[in-house]
Amino acid sequence: MKVRFWGVRGSIPSPGPHTMRYGGNTTCIEVRGDDGTLVILDAGTGIFPLAQHLLKQLPVTANIFITHTHWDHIQGLPFFTPIYIPGNTLRIHGPFDLVAQRGPEQVMDVQMQYSFFPIREAELKAAMDYVTLTVGEPVVVGSLTVTPLMLNHPVTNFGYRVDGDGASVFFTGDHEPWTNIYAPDDAEYADYQQIVDQQQAALDARLRGVDLLIADSSYTQAEYRAGKVGWGHGTMEGHVAWARRLGVKRMACTHHEPTRSDDELEKIFAAALASSGYVPGGPGEPEILLSREGLELVL
Amino acid sequence: MTTLTPELERKLGVAVERMPAFPRSVQKILELTRNINCLPKDLVGVIEKDPVMTMKILKVINSAYYGLPQKITSVGQSVVYLGINTIKNLALGFAAVGILPRMNAAGFDIQRYLLHSLVVGGTARQLATQFAKGEVDSGDAYIAGLLHDFGKVVFAQFLAAEFRNALAYSVEHGVPLHEGEKFAIGVDHGPVGAMLAKRWAFPEHLIDCIRDHHNPAAEPSAMMDCLRVADQVVRYREVGDSGNPWRDTEALAAPERFGDDIVELMAKLGSFDKIVEDATMFAQVGHEK
Numbered sequence: 066m067k068v069r070f071w072g073v074r075g076s077i078p079s080p081g082p083h084t085m086r087y088g089g090n091t092t093c094i095e096v097r098g099d100d101g102t103l104v105i106l107d108a109g110t111g112i113f114p115l116a117q118h119l120l121k122q123l124p125v126t127a128n129i130f131i132t133h134t135h136w137d138h139i140q141g142l143p144f145f146t147p148i149y150i151p152g153n154t155l156r157i158h159g160p161f162d163l164v165a166q167r168g169p170e171q172v173m174d175v176q177m178q179y180s181f182f183p184i185r186e187a188e189l190k191a192a193m194d195y196v197t198l199t200v201g202e203p204v205v206v207g208s209l210t211v212t213p214l215m216l217n218h219p220v221t222n223f224g225y226r227v228d229g230d231g232a233s234v235f236f237t238g239d240h241e242p243w244t245n246i247y248a249p250d251d252a253e254y255a256d257y258q259q260i261v262d263q264q265q266a267a268l269d270a271r272l273r274g275v276d277l278l279i280a281d282s283s284y285t286q287a288e289y290r291a292g293k294v295g296w297g298h299g300t301m302e303g304h305v306a307w308a309r310r311l312g313v314k315r316m317a318c319t320h321h322e323p324t325r326s327d328d329e330l331e332k333i334f335a336a337a338l339a340s341s342g343y344v345p346g347g348p349g350e351p352e353i354l355l356s357r358e359g360l361e362l363v364l
Numbered sequence: 365m366t367t368l369t370p371e372l373e374r375k376l377g378v379a380v381e382r383m384p385a386f387p388r389s390v391q392k393i394l395e396l397t398r399n400i401n402c403l404p405k406d407l408v409g410v411i412e413k414d415p416v417m418t419m420k421i422l423k424v425i426n427s428a429y430y431g432l433p434q435k436i437t438s439v440g441q442s443v444v445y446l447g448i449n450t451i452k453n454l455a456l457g458f459a460a461v462g463i464l465p466r467m468n469a470a471g472f473d474i475q476r477y478l479l480h481s482l483v484v485g486g487t488a489r490q491l492a493t494q495f496a497k498g499e500v501d502s503g504d505a506y507i508a509g510l511l512h513d514f515g516k517v518v519f520a521q522f523l524a525a526e527f528r529n530a531l532a533y534s535v536e537h538g539v540p541l542h543e544g545e546k547f548a549i550g551v552d553h554g555p556v557g558a559m560l561a562k563r564w565a566f567p568e569h570l571i572d573c574i575r576d577h578h579n580p581a582a583e584p585s586a587m588m589d590c591l592r593v594a595d596q597v598v599r600y601r602e603v604g605d606s607g608n609p610w611r612d613t614e615a616l617a618a619p620e621r622f623g624d625d626i627v628e629l630m631a632k633l634g635s636f637d638k639i640v641e642d643a644t645m646f647a648q649v650g651h652e653k
Contacts (some may be wrong), residue, residue, distance in 0.1 A: 163429075163450055163454060164454060199429055199431045199499060251405065260440060
């Protein structure tokens, strides 16, 4: 199994001289099975360079798994060129949106409206298929099995575990570890904490020992505490601890904050590792790295 | 006389989906959500005091999409599972449906009904903690209390003429309201509430409790004991109105657990006045004796 990052930026594309090394495109991750099965995790602007690459391999069957419907995870879809070419197949998987009462078909319908885009969904030439997923129910595509798990973000967000060819990867999408909404002296605190702990334990049980954990590490712990609680994103320090607890082999930090320059990103990453007492190559330590556009990991 | 035909069952089920929430919670939700930084616990505090909003949230979370290993019975659990922003937007959607009118064609005062439900919920939770620890989850006891009479508000809303007759019959004949319902509607609010709870994929023990709280032949359970006695205590103290006044001839429902003297039991329930005070403040009706 191979994993390649095409977009690693959070929130909004951030091109420019300060993001040259890590890249400015929003989230898109390609996962390839050994038999060539193509799974694409999220369709941020990073899916556009991926589309250019795929044009050399037509026809394609692309199994797209959307973690959630916020713009930075879907905005590349209308520019995923294979949708305009007959013979290609696109299967877009995602959660049911409780508030909109719609499944993943809304990511195309909503973006491809007259006022926002010149082409309508009905005019696409590829075979389009939309699959609403159920939490915990695996979907088999070629040599890969994708299992959606419920994570925590201000809209329904599935993390995806991909298994196949003897390897495993989990991508959080956007995720803030569950926290207690009550203060320690509130009567409801203890009961709520128990639910939070159960939820975390249930997730951990599904992820123990994965080969690669790709985690939304938008903030530093200090930034998080200084006003980002409830925004739906995780921290570098928090995920270092998580990766260790899960016993994963590798952890890639992603969803880089859009105002962060490459230099700053490397600086806060080094500081987070140092403050966690991380010893690269130490016994039992996972390998921890920053995701960047073009990075390919072989699992 | 109407019976609960499959057709009526379907009609009620569909109608309840579009049922508006209680005036006070709609107002509070709109107030709270005007502030982008409103506290999640404040939102939960409002939602879990509204039987309609609570029912709708639990229905959504227990639906098949989320493949939960066990049914969820509290708004708090729903917030952990779905995230506060989703719960907030669902609540705003429920608020946008409109508000239940305080008085309906049945002449049933829903504000006093809400007060009754809130205090029965709070009391059932307290009884579970004090008298049935380890046997029944106190959160489940709260939900059972909050929703046990949901069938009545459904009758008042969607079978108003029949429910009016039921209320009149129980007053004229000096019998409990569920007897009047059986006479005028053909079925009492217990089975109707349970039928709806089943449609909403609620957990079995909660469905049983709602269905059988007026059925003396039903299999007893700790949760049922707490619910029945909470209901009696609240009617005895005349807090709110369920359309079913306390009768001096009533015996306490589960004497082996709570004793047979309601006055003594009340004395042991130290927090009752606080439960009434909180509920009254929320339901915004004047203090009652």
